Amino acid sequence: AQSVTQLGSHVSVSEGALVLLRCNYSSSVPPYLFWYVQYPNQGLQLLLKYTSAATLVKGINGFEAEFKKSETSFHLTKPSAHMSDAAEYFCAVTPSGAGSYQLTFGKGTKLSVIP
């Protein structure tokens, strides 16, 4: 079984400041990890994914995340927040291995960007 914990249901940053959204996971097998972004009344858009290649993953819109096995973490960062980054962000995990489909989401972190 796998689970995801996102620390902080709501994070506020100033425009231009560092964005750090935290995600910790548990998984009984090596995981695949994802970050999705959801704008109001929209579906989920894939930001980036980790599938056991490079541990530092670069995604769209200047976001990146680092897989740290020892810390069971996959935190999302962006050096400089933009107003358009205001949205809800979901971390998700799925077990690697043939036939696995169960994508388990965290509860989400709503990011506010202050002008």
Added chain:
Amino acid sequence: DAMVIQNPRYQVTQFGKPVTLSCSQTLNHNVMYWYQQKSSQAPKLLFHYYDKDFNNEADTPDNFQSRRPNTSFCFLDIRSPGLGDAAMYLCATSRDREETQYFGPGTRLLVL
């Protein structure tokens, strides 16, 4: 552009009146998923199709059914919507089961 399309974007129905939500994809993916997302919550998987094989999650109510007449289309039928079924319904696709899921824009359902 290859994509996942959901229609309608907003649906209003009456308590107990059957409703059907539609999803189509141009990605030619084998797997199609339906998720329910209530306000301020994470998406919850209802069921998925792997090609023509239907896979229901254990805790999905019987009130929810699905059809996949061909590779491109998948429907979510709610036989007797209750007030508690008001939510955003998200369709997703993936090339194979353990591959990345791509989501549509969602259909927001309101039950009066």
